[in-house]
Amino acid sequence: MKLYSFFRSSAAYRVRIALALKGLTYEYVPVQIARGLQFEAPYRDISPQALVPILDDDGELLQQSLAIVEYLDETHPEPPLLPASPIERSRVRSLALLIACEIHPLNNLRVLKYLTGTLGLSEEQKLAWYRHWVTTGFTALERRLATESGTGRFCHGDAPGYADIALVPQVANARRFEVDLSAFPTIVRIDAACSALPAFQQAAPARQPDAE
Amino acid sequence: MKLYSFFRSSAAYRVRIALALKGLTYEYVPVQIARGLQFEAPYRDISPQALVPILDDDGELLQQSLAIVEYLDETHPEPPLLPASPIERSRVRSLALLIACEIHPLNNLRVLKYLTGTLGLSEEQKLAWYRHWVTTGFTALERRLATESGTGRFCHGDAPGYADIALVPQVANARRFEVDLSAFPTIVRIDAACSALPAFQQAAPARQPDAE
Numbered sequence: 001m002k003l004y005s006f007f008r009s010s011a012a013y014r015v016r017i018a019l020a021l022k023g024l025t026y027e028y029v030p031v032q033i034a035r036g037l038q039f040e041a042p043y044r045d046i047s048p049q050a051l052v053p054i055l056d057d058d059g060e061l062l063q064q065s066l067a068i069v070e071y072l073d074e075t076h077p078e079p080p081l082l083p084a085s086p087i088e089r090s091r092v093r094s095l096a097l098l099i100a101c102e103i104h105p106l107n108n109l110r111v112l113k114y115l116t117g118t119l120g121l122s123e124e125q126k127l128a129w130y131r132h133w134v135t136t137g138f139t140a141l142e143r144r145l146a147t148e149s150g151t152g153r154f155c156h157g158d159a160p161g162y163a164d165i166a167l168v169p170q171v172a173n174a175r176r177f178e179v180d181l182s183a184f185p186t187i188v189r190i191d192a193a194c195s196a197l198p199a200f201q202q203a204a205p206a207r208q209p210d211a212e
Numbered sequence: 213m214k215l216y217s218f219f220r221s222s223a224a225y226r227v228r229i230a231l232a233l234k235g236l237t238y239e240y241v242p243v244q245i246a247r248g249l250q251f252e253a254p255y256r257d258i259s260p261q262a263l264v265p266i267l268d269d270d271g272e273l274l275q276q277s278l279a280i281v282e283y284l285d286e287t288h289p290e291p292p293l294l295p296a297s298p299i300e301r302s303r304v305r306s307l308a309l310l311i312a313c314e315i316h317p318l319n320n321l322r323v324l325k326y327l328t329g330t331l332g333l334s335e336e337q338k339l340a341w342y343r344h345w346v347t348t349g350f351t352a353l354e355r356r357l358a359t360e361s362g363t364g365r366f367c368h369g370d371a372p373g374y375a376d377i378a379l380v381p382q383v384a385n386a387r388r389f390e391v392d393l394s395a396f397p398t399i400v401r402i403d404a405a406c407s408a409l410p411a412f413q414q415a416a417p418a419r420q421p422d423a424e
Contacts, residue, residue, distance in 0.1 A: 062302050066305070066313075067305035067309055071301070071302035074301065086283050086287050087274075090279045091279075093282055094280075097276040097279055097312075100313055101278075102317060105314060106323065111318065114344070119333065128330075132326070
């Protein structure tokens with residue numbers, strides 16, 4: 001397998017964690033998003049959307065991080081990233097989607113560029129926007145994780161899985177943008193539990209070959 | 213089953229389509245999002261995030277539309293909303309996530325309110341923002357649907373499924389905001405094929421009890 005990645009992309013980070021949890025080896029192909037190289041050949045032909053990650057599994061090009069993680073879980077079932085029962089699976093997916101649909105999309109690079117470029121907003125307004133959506137999303141997520149009985153050492157039970165894969169990159173981003181996390185003790189606790197594991201450590205941005 | 217819904221919410225619309233495709237009956241509970249009633253009791257207690265939809269299945273409260281659709285597909289397998297093979301499942305999920313993670317989150321009500329409220333942008337800037345993200349996302353989606361061999365009468369093959377469930381509400385929204393769809397013939401064709409089916413018709417915003 002070959003992973004088209006950018007060290008700082010949260011979506012790529014999710015897939016790196018899933019690959020590491022499954023113990024799968026892969027070729028790391030850096031795509032220099034920060035320099036706009038995703039818009040140029042050859043990457044533009046691989047990803048019409050010019051987004052990372054793309055997983056190349058024996059010539060099949062897979063996209064969208066959560067769809068890739070589901071694929072890895074279906075094709076390499078051990079250790080499982082999703083629980084067995086439909087209700088629990090739905091809970092775990094809903095936690096991941098809370099992050100992937102309600103926090104991350106508002107804060108990715110192209111959106112921030114639109115705010116300061118097209119809309120001419122200040123750096124301060126951009127940061128306030130960033131923190132607003134992280135805080136709104138984390139408030140909901142914290143409440144769920146702190147009150148729902150499914151939560152354990154990790155987002156669901158005592159083994160890391162699908163929701164933790166979404167959580168950890170979002171916490172890393174929040175820290176990079178200096179979001180105050182003091183109101184989110186459960187999120188911080190779970191992030192710490194994940195970060196103690198070698199799979200999460202291997203997948204971290206700073207450990208990637210294209211890290212700056 | 214009981215569905216907490218708002219007629220105009222695309223996320224609720226997705227779940228309504230899935231329920232209709234599965235032939236499941238349910239109690240429709242309107243939540244008046246436009247009037248802010250999602251922030252008040254009793255809904256606030258049901259949904260800490262104050263978002264619709266929530267599916268109540270025998271006391272289990274399920275959230276996040278795509279997680280609910282996966283749950284319905286796992287608990288009521290016929291007709292299937294996802295194909296059988298992991299590669300195809302990943303394709304279908306990636307199409308749905310392209311819409312759910314890259315278009316819809318940027319254009320939902322609370323984001324538009326932040327633009328015109330907190331940021332003080334004009335109605336015109338808001339509309340330009342809306343159309344920009346729909347057009348960016350649809351350009352990528354059209355290219356995929358028009359070139360990938362998996363596309364059939366519907367997003368994947370000749371039966372409606374998971375990706376169509378995400379597509380149709382997004383097209384409805386785009387039309388409501390008068391986005392020019394002339395560059396997206398495949399999207400428009402698939403939307404028309406879906407709209408000819410009773411399940412999609414029953415789920416449409418105008419057909420809901422809380423439609424204005």
